[in-house]
Amino acid sequence: MIGLSHYLILGCILFGIGAYGVIAKRNAVAVLMSVELMLNAVNINFVAAGKYIAPAAGIGQLFAIFVIVVAAAEVAVGLALIIVLFKARKSVNLSDFNILKW
Amino acid sequence: MNIQNLFAHAWLIPLLPFLVFAMIGLILHRWPKVSAAASIAGIATSFIISLQIAWAVFGGPAGAAPFEIAARWLSMPGLRVDMGILIDPLTAVMLVVVTLVASLVQIYSLGYMHGDPGFASYYAYQSLFAGSMLGLVISNNFGQIFVFWELVGICSYLLIGFWFGRNSAKEAAKKAFITNRVGDFGFLLGILFLQIIFGTLNFADLADKIPQYANSAVLITISILLLAGPVGKSAQFPLHVWLPDAMEGPTPVSALIHAATMVAAGVYLIARAFFIFNTSPQTMMVIAIIGGFTALFAASIALVQSDIKRILAYSTLSQLGYMVMAMGVGAMTAGMFHLMTHAFFKSLLFLGAGSVIHAMTDEQNIWKMGGLYKKMPVTTWTFIIGALALAGIPPLSGFWSKDEILLGAYAGGHMGLYILGSLVAFMTAFYMFRLIFVAFFGSNTGGEAAHESPHVMTVPLIILAVISVFAGFVGSPLMGNIFGHYVTAAGAAEHEPSAAIMVVSSIIAIAGIFLAWLIYQRKAVDYEALKTKYIGIWTLLYNKYYIDEFYTWLIAHFVDGIAKVFFWFDLYVINGLVNGLAYITGRSGLQLRYTEDGQVQTYALYMLAGVVIILITAICAVFTALA
Numbered sequence: 001m002i003g004l005s006h007y008l009i010l011g012c013i014l015f016g017i018g019a020y021g022v023i024a025k026r027n028a029v030a031v032l033m034s035v036e037l038m039l040n041a042v043n044i045n046f047v048a049a050g051k052y053i054a055p056a057a058g059i060g061q062l063f064a065i066f067v068i069v070v071a072a073a074e075v076a077v078g079l080a081l082i083i084v085l086f087k088a089r090k091s092v093n094l095s096d097f098n099i100l101k102w
Numbered sequence: 103m104n105i106q107n108l109f110a111h112a113w114l115i116p117l118l119p120f121l122v123f124a125m126i127g128l129i130l131h132r133w134p135k136v137s138a139a140a141s142i143a144g145i146a147t148s149f150i151i152s153l154q155i156a157w158a159v160f161g162g163p164a165g166a167a168p169f170e171i172a173a174r175w176l177s178m179p180g181l182r183v184d185m186g187i188l189i190d191p192l193t194a195v196m197l198v199v200v201t202l203v204a205s206l207v208q209i210y211s212l213g214y215m216h217g218d219p220g221f222a223s224y225y226a227y228q229s230l231f232a233g234s235m236l237g238l239v240i241s242n243n244f245g246q247i248f249v250f251w252e253l254v255g256i257c258s259y260l261l262i263g264f265w266f267g268r269n270s271a272k273e274a275a276k277k278a279f280i281t282n283r284v285g286d287f288g289f290l291l292g293i294l295f296l297q298i299i300f301g302t303l304n305f306a307d308l309a310d311k312i313p314q315y316a317n318s319a320v321l322i323t324i325s326i327l328l329l330a331g332p333v334g335k336s337a338q339f340p341l342h343v344w345l346p347d348a349m350e351g352p353t354p355v356s357a358l359i360h361a362a363t364m365v366a367a368g369v370y371l372i373a374r375a376f377f378i379f380n381t382s383p384q385t386m387m388v389i390a391i392i393g394g395f396t397a398l399f400a401a402s403i404a405l406v407q408s409d410i411k412r413i414l415a416y417s418t419l420s421q422l423g424y425m426v427m428a429m430g431v432g433a434m435t436a437g438m439f440h441l442m443t444h445a446f447f448k449s450l451l452f453l454g455a456g457s458v459i460h461a462m463t464d465e466q467n468i469w470k471m472g473g474l475y476k477k478m479p480v481t482t483w484t485f486i487i488g489a490l491a492l493a494g495i496p497p498l499s500g501f502w503s504k505d506e507i508l509l510g511a512y513a514g515g516h517m518g519l520y521i522l523g524s525l526v527a528f529m530t531a532f533y534m535f536r537l538i539f540v541a542f543f544g545s546n547t548g549g550e551a552a553h554e555s556p557h558v559m560t561v562p563l564i565i566l567a568v569i570s571v572f573a574g575f576v577g578s579p580l581m582g583n584i585f586g587h588y589v590t591a592a593g594a595a596e597h598e599p600s601a602a603i604m605v606v607s608s609i610i611a612i613a614g615i616f617l618a619w620l621i622y623q624r625k626a627v628d629y630e631a632l633k634t635k636y637i638g639i640w641t642l643l644y645n646k647y648y649i650d651e652f653y654t655w656l657i658a659h660f661v662d663g664i665a666k667v668f669f670w671f672d673l674y675v676i677n678g679l680v681n682g683l684a685y686i687t688g689r690s691g692l693q694l695r696y697t698e699d700g701q702v703q704t705y706a707l708y709m710l711a712g713v714v715i716i717l718i719t720a721i722c723a724v725f726t727a728l729a
Contacts, residue, residue: 023707031703094703101700 007048014041119233149201188242191588196239231257285334292327336368353456362445390430396423432595433510440503447491450566454485472544493531499574513597531614
């Protein structure tokens with residue numbers, strides 16, 4: 001029987017993979033994708049919690065939809081930033097963007 | 103006028119000169135002659151009020167309770183300082199002496215300072231001084247006395263350095279001020295101790311509380327500390343060095359401040375606080391020894407000096423030592439008596455010297471004068487009267503007062519001090535007449551261009567000469583010693599006048615004059631040969647026992663040495679601490695900046711690590727709470 005904990009564990013694993021990607025990947029597009037992965041891990045948590053703890057209200061689904069909407073906007077902004085950076089530096093490698101260094 | 107009413111308005115005496123000072127400073131300084139007139143009018147009015155007060159005090163019964171009123175000046179928990187007036191015979195004598203001498207000196211200055219570019223400010227300072235000095239003598243508590251004590255010090259500084267264009271005047275002013283600081287430091291400590299231990303600074307209250315502490319170590323400490331004030335102000339050894347240099351000021355200033363009044367403030371203070379000093383024989387002994395030593399020490403220096411004002415300055419030191427010695431042997435009345443007579447004849451001598459210097463166009467060396475008696479008869483004769491009074495020739499004023507002191511020392515059982523005093527009297531007569539025979543009757547040339555001073559200068563000389571002759575009678579046995587009847591204090595020694603002592607001191611004085619006549623007028627002994635024979639002693643005396651050189655050496659080695667240690671401490675310890683802190687901060691910043699590599703992902707990692715740590719802590723907390 002698949003229960004709440006299975007969903008939570010799946011969310012955890014997805015979040016971990018996403019976090020690893022954000023920290024370890026050098027490609028800016030891959031980092032953006034990893035962020036999406038983390039957001040979706042959160043979505044799974046919301047929906048699972050909505051289903052198992054308060055099924056009647058549907059608040060879980062509502063929050064998941066909110067997150068998807070915001071994520072779509074965020075990806076649009078993120079991709080725009082990456083394009084601008086690429087135009088300026090001819091690169092999407094985050095190691096090249098260390099201009100805030102001492 | 104009602105006497106109480108008169109006394110209650112005595113505060114006008116110091117206030118008038120202060121008002122004049124403010125008026126000159128703010129408005130009148132544009133018109134020098136008006137300034138001088140205002141100043142003289144102010145001090146003359148004060149003199150008239152003082153005379154009335156003295157008349158009332160000495161007309162009243164002897165030993166009457168002193169009149170006292172006071173207003174609160176400042177107060178805080180544990181400290182209250184009043185501004186008040188205290189009128190008793192001691193105050194009355196000082197008021198009359200100060201206002202009289204100040205009036206005459208200010209009139210005399212009209213001639214002496216004529217045409218000086220600082221004429222108006224000279225009179226402003228004179229008024230400020232007169233007000234401060236009168237405020238000092240009229241005080242009813244130590245707090246007020248200290249304020250005015252410092253004010254007269256400031257005036258002394260301003261007037262010594264009046265011709266500040268001259269480097270020596272500047273230096274002398276600073277020297278006077280700094281030397282007085284040393285004494286005033288002890289004085290202030292003594293006052294603070296009085297306040298802490300007795301809780302009051304009022305003389306009458308202190309006089310009630312002091313006797314139960316008689317002979318205690320606390321009281322001895324306090325009285326020695328208080329003594330530091332008079333030692334500085336009255337230029338007693340070892341703080342005497344400033345007074346001879348103070349002669350850099352205009353001569354009338356030397357007459358008023360550095361001979362008659364301000365330097366006598368120390369003696370006045372000892373008399374005023376006699377009830378404190380008198381309780382410890384040890385302190386009295388110290389006072390007597392300091393005074394006696396200063397008298398002898400300064401008189402011996404005066405024997406060989408060649409500057410007319412310096413001779414008088416060392417004479418003043420010597421006479422102040424006499425007064426202090428009188429206080430020390432318990433003859434407070436004699437000390438005050440000598441203070442009064444000395445104020446008259448010494449200011450006369452200084453004004454006479456000023457008249458000579460004025461006539462000689464600023465020449466002060468007695469060897470470059472000579473035959474002045476033909477050119478300046480009034481100055482010469484008044485000067486001789488002053489010198490006779492100082493030497494103690496009967497029946498002039500100095501004879502009576504000096505005799506009282508010698509009597510006090512002798513009858514008080516201080517044989518050593520009596521002999522010392524007589525020796526000083528001999529030296530005094532000798533150096534004064536050495537000055538007169540050389541400068542006024544000598545065959546040296548240099549006085550051809552000299553001329554008698556204007557009346558505005560000679561009239562004060564004549565008035566002072568008359569007073570110098572007759573002032574002594576108020577304290578003489580011939581008139582029943584009215585002075586001693588009134589001006590006295592509990593525990594002050596009183597002795598029956600002794601004819602033997604009078605005869606002895608007269609003979610001593612005449613012998614001194616005779617010796618001076620033999621050497622310098624008759625030339626029975628060649629003084630140049632005498633000088634060559636005892637050149638060692640002569641050099642020592644002429645260089646004032648090298649005290650100034652010794653102090654210079656002391657400051658150069660000892661004081662500067664301490665300063666060097668502190669400088670090192672400041673440079674390496676204090677600065678080291680501050681700079682070291684900055685260095686450590688800077689170096690750690692240099693190392694820590696490598697953590698900021700500019701990589702967004704590194705920052706993300708830090709954030710994640712932070713979140714994880716907070717989460718783990720929170721979870722642990724929850725589990726601990728549940729368990």
